[in-house]
Amino acid sequence: MRGRGYWRSVAEAAAAAVLWGSIGVAYRLGVQAGADGAWLILGRPLLAALASPVAALLGAGRPGKWSIAVGLLGLAPLYATYFLAVSRIGAALASILLYTAPAWVALASGPLLGEPPGGQGLASMALGLAGAVLAVGPGGGSFDAAGVLLGLASGVSYAAYILLSRYAQLRGAGVAGVAVHSLPFAALGVTAVARPRGPPGLVDLAYASYLACAGTLVPYTLSSRALRRLEAHRVAVVSLVEPVTAVVLAWLLLGERLSPLQALGAAMVLASSLLATGGVRAGG
Numbered sequence: 556m557r558g559r560g561y562w563r564s565v566a567e568a569a570a571a572a573v574l575w576g577s578i579g580v581a582y583r584l585g586v587q588a589g590a591d592g593a594w595l596i597l598g599r600p601l602l603a604a605l606a607s608p609v610a611a612l613l614g615a616g617r618p619g620k621w622s623i624a625v626g627l628l629g630l631a632p633l634y635a636t637y638f639l640a641v642s643r644i645g646a647a648l649a650s651i652l653l654y655t656a657p658a659w660v661a662l663a664s665g666p667l668l669g670e671p672p673g674g675q676g677l678a679s680m681a682l683g684l685a686g687a688v689l690a691v692g693p694g695g696g697s698f699d700a701a702g703v704l705l706g707l708a709s710g711v712s713y714a715a716y717i718l719l720s721r722y723a724q725l726r727g728a729g730v731a732g733v734a735v736h737s738l739p740f741a742a743l744g745v746t747a748v749a750r751p752r753g754p755p756g757l758v759d760l761a762y763a764s765y766l767a768c769a770g771t772l773v774p775y776t777l778s779s780r781a782l783r784r785l786e787a788h789r790v791a792v793v794s795l796v797e798p799v800t801a802v803v804l805a806w807l808l809l810g811e812r813l814s815p816l817q818a819l820g821a822a823m824v825l826a827s828s829l830l831a832t833g834g835v836r837a838g839g
Contacts, residue, residue, distance in 0.1 A: 561784065564785050567778070568777070571778040572794040573796055573800050576797040576798070576804065578801075579646030580805055583646055586642070588758050589756075590761075590763075592638065595759065596638045598760070600767075603768070607736050607738055618732070622740060625720055625723065625733045625741075628715055629717075629719050630737055630740075631741045633716055634745050639748075643701060643705065646805040648702075648817070651798050651825075652706025653797075654824060656791060657714075657795070659710060668718070685823060686821070689816050689817065720787075734772075795825055798821070
């Protein structure tokens with residue numbers, strides 16, 4: 556029987572996913588309010604990175620090699636590709652494509668974490684790709700190939716973050732090292748693609764502050780805590796709460812909707828992720 560610590564970790568992963576589910580919608584609302592999208596992309600890790608020196612002063616570790624790896628290889632490409640996907644194909648579809656991540660986690664966790672996928676893992680990839688075709692096909696809007704590729708790239712980047720965070724903590728890295736001290740390196744990586752039009756205004760700072768706190772510091776700390784106890788594929792499954800949150804918020808606040816075929820594709824993408832993670836044998 557699993558103890559309270561296990562379920563606390565599940566709750567932490569789920570709470571992180573709910574907060575992440577608001578990111579795409581907050582970005583779209585910010586742009587509609589007049590914010591510079593580039594500032595929102597850059598401001599998120601830049602403002603959140605201010606927590607790193609504060610954490611170091613308070614004795615919560617300091618940046619190390621795993622901070623650099625998680626920041627540059629996981630978070631920086633994730634931040635850039637996801638927001639750019641949202642701007643092209645909407646928050647709902649971008650979040651669905653982001654959540655091809657559990658399938659990538661299941662397939663990569665074998666060589667990296669000693670949790671190889673079975674035949675179900677390979678079958679899940681075919682199901683997920685078929686679902687993605689339906690989800691991003693003609694429906695409520697026109698097909699945007701670049702937006703689709705960016706959405707898929709965000710899924711791969713998110714998988715890289717999960718795998719790197721789990722791998723780092725299995726090898727002694729602390730929560731602060733992967734959740735907080737990685738943020739300056741994520742901001743450094745994002746500067747390569749984000750080109751704000753000018754100095755940030757009040758609207759830019761307001762929305763970027765939300766993205767930095769509720770969309771970054773809090774959920775990444777919760778997720779990193781969950782990854783101390785739970786296998787990477789379990790955290791990926793629990794995180795499927797995020798696209799559901801994003802779709803509901805996009806419907807309530809942005810008026811976005813999915814056609815029946817897109818909804819079927821979305822269900823197939825989520826089913827493929829569950830199938831993939833179900834096909835992974837947990838490590839010892």
